Amino acid sequence: MNLFEKILSHHGIDPIPEPGTPIRLPIDQTLTQDATGTMACLQFEALGIDKVKADLAVSYVDHNTLQSGFYNFDDHRFLRTIAAKYGMVFSEPGNGICHQLNVERFGVPGRTLLGSDSHTPTGGGIGMVAIGAGGLDVAMAMAGEPFTLPMPEVVSVHLTGQLPAWVAAKDVILEVLRRETVKGGVGKVYEYTGPGAATLSVTERATITNMGAELGATTSLFSSDDNTLAFLRAQGREDVWTRLEPDADAKYSRVIEIDLSKLVPLAACPHMPDLVKEVRELEGTQVDQVVIGSCTNSSYKDLATVAAMVRGKRIPPEVSLVIAPGSRQVLTMLADSGEFTDLIKAGARIMECACGPCIGMGQAPPSGGVTVRTMNRNFKGRCGTKDAGAYLVSPETAAATALAGKFADPRDLGDAPRISLPEIYPTQEAGIVYPPEDGSGVEILRGPNIKPLPLGKAVGRKVSGEVLLKLPDNITTDDIMPAGTHILSFRSNIPEISKYVFSLVDEGFSARAKEKQGGFIVAGENYGQGSSREHAALAPMHLGIRGVIAASFARIHRANLINFGILPLIFADPKALDDVSQGDVLTLENALENILEKDSFDLKNAATGKTIPVRIDLNPFERQVLSAGGKLNWYRAQQN
Numbered sequence: 001m002n003l004f005e006k007i008l009s010h011h012g013i014d015p016i017p018e019p020g021t022p023i024r025l026p027i028d029q030t031l032t033q034d035a036t037g038t039m040a041c042l043q044f045e046a047l048g049i050d051k052v053k054a055d056l057a058v059s060y061v062d063h064n065t066l067q068s069g070f071y072n073f074d075d076h077r078f079l080r081t082i083a084a085k086y087g088m089v090f091s092e093p094g095n096g097i098c099h100q101l102n103v104e105r106f107g108v109p110g111r112t113l114l115g116s117d118s119h120t121p122t123g124g125g126i127g128m129v130a131i132g133a134g135g136l137d138v139a140m141a142m143a144g145e146p147f148t149l150p151m152p153e154v155v156s157v158h159l160t161g162q163l164p165a166w167v168a169a170k171d172v173i174l175e176v177l178r179r180e181t182v183k184g185g186v187g188k189v190y191e192y193t194g195p196g197a198a199t200l201s202v203t204e205r206a207t208i209t210n211m212g213a214e215l216g217a218t219t220s221l222f223s224s225d226d227n228t229l230a231f232l233r234a235q236g237r238e239d240v241w242t243r244l245e246p247d248a249d250a251k252y253s254r255v256i257e258i259d260l261s262k263l264v265p266l267a268a269c270p271h272m273p274d275l276v277k278e279v280r281e282l283e284g285t286q287v288d289q290v291v292i293g294s295c296t297n298s299s300y301k302d303l304a305t306v307a308a309m310v311r312g313k314r315i316p317p318e319v320s321l322v323i324a325p326g327s328r329q330v331l332t333m334l335a336d337s338g339e340f341t342d343l344i345k346a347g348a349r350i351m352e353c354a355c356g357p358c359i360g361m362g363q364a365p366p367s368g369g370v371t372v373r374t375m376n377r378n379f380k381g382r383c384g385t386k387d388a389g390a391y392l393v394s395p396e397t398a399a400a401t402a403l404a405g406k407f408a409d410p411r412d413l414g415d416a417p418r419i420s421l422p423e424i425y426p427t428q429e430a431g432i433v434y435p436p437e438d439g440s441g442v443e444i445l446r447g448p449n450i451k452p453l454p455l456g457k458a459v460g461r462k463v464s465g466e467v468l469l470k471l472p473d474n475i476t477t478d479d480i481m482p483a484g485t486h487i488l489s490f491r492s493n494i495p496e497i498s499k500y501v502f503s504l505v506d507e508g509f510s511a512r513a514k515e516k517q518g519g520f521i522v523a524g525e526n527y528g529q530g531s532s533r534e535h536a537a538l539a540p541m542h543l544g545i546r547g548v549i550a551a552s553f554a555r556i557h558r559a560n561l562i563n564f565g566i567l568p569l570i571f572a573d574p575k576a577l578d579d580v581s582q583g584d585v586l587t588l589e590n591a592l593e594n595i596l597e598k599d600s601f602d603l604k605n606a607a608t609g610k611t612i613p614v615r616i617d618l619n620p621f622e623r624q625v626l627s628a629g630g631k632l633n634w635y636r637a638q639q640n
């Protein structure tokens, strides 16, 4: 068996099914962050159970930590009190980034972790099966429900050799992205094997598994070996260690060979993580900003390396060097060792231990500027400035570039600094709040922006409604539910955020949906591509949308539609799109029977008198969920 199969089998999935077969994976630990966690907590509350049933649930605040109005602090207070009531561990704002903290404080080799953040696979660096999912799926996992996913293929990334000086773990994952592309990992798990894997530390491994998300992979995974033991011992957690490795004759669907000793410093160029070039090719490009941090590269080793590189030097004034440490532990170590002073004296701007610049929460680059970042995503506009170009690099390349004021290859700097890692890391209780044994008396504090969660409608005898909007191909979740600081601040207020559904496409949509009391959306190919944001299904559900009829759907959005009881219908003949216009009234007769039993059926178009043949691809579990009007309703019905 490979390691992924072994962990599945320890969780009762035995025999291991063929790739593509749905599996129900028991979840040991959950992770939420504030941007998705307020909704996940409201969803958990709506399940109506007394206490978290997973072994461990941690609620982190790391995304929206700026407090320029009451919204964010209200959310933080809500998260702290709901965590105490239901038995979740709470990590305060300023304590660090969820994935860095989870590896430091809570990760356990061989266990399963489901997180409402796409970079949850970072936990694979410590030997966990760690998967990102929507908030509702995480709420269900907190309630003890298994997570349903199609059995992935397992690909081995066989590492040999050792990283040369100045070449980092980031260059390993950029090399994988260069070869596999941002779509290459869909439906796959990448398992890092071979003698080269054993040379990497846990935090280096975590950098690699973190950016497995950029491959589109289900997750990525390293063995739990002596390096894992050394890391856990340094964190005072060696008691949770077990040795976990694939069998010598483990089978993989494919093997990718990488000789670490042959790698060179790499950079992902604007605006995709797989547009990878050698740093040598970019040398001389002027930069305006260098940002070092994020869940990908903000470990102590990363930042101590940067501090050693800038020690006694001055960053040129035309470059803004920004540093965001990954956790309070990392910040403490930098402070205790004096490296913090090195960074300050060189002219670095020190941010809070949080996501910050990664999502444009402060420190956006200038108009048309160039920002060089140690982060994991460089999509257009993500850094906060639409026309800026973001490059993704290792901390070594970032620091060399900051010192030069233009792209620079760190290999030209002579000997690489040697960073000795302490045997014991300073673990501290500040920033982590454990729940009381009995939280039943805790009052959940809600600000005016935290509103009750709406529920979907169960499917009845017929589903009928007007076509409220007709859309082209490739509609993104940003088109459906735009982001931005102002709109995002309503993330726990579905009635308010729903006013912005399709607001960039058709300003009148929300008012029309309300007036007509819901209806259908019609679209072309790949509806719902982009981020996994579940508000793109939840807010339309609140507006009464009963179905989306499209030529095809993006995978995660399709799952979110089902989770919130919206029918994802596919035109049996894509040309039938021409037979439907905005304002037509469509009806699905015998709706419940069709959803529960059939793969294809007809809708009636009252405006044209024509029938529209549609398909629906559902597994038996999805049929149950959809007919109940969404997962929350389904769960409640099970409990009764």
Ligand code: F3S
Residues within 6 Å of the ligand: 062, 063, 097, 098, 099, 117, 119, 294, 295, 296, 354, 355, 358, 359, 376
């Ligand atoms: Fe935060 Fe950016 Fe990671 S938003 S969780 S640092 S991808």
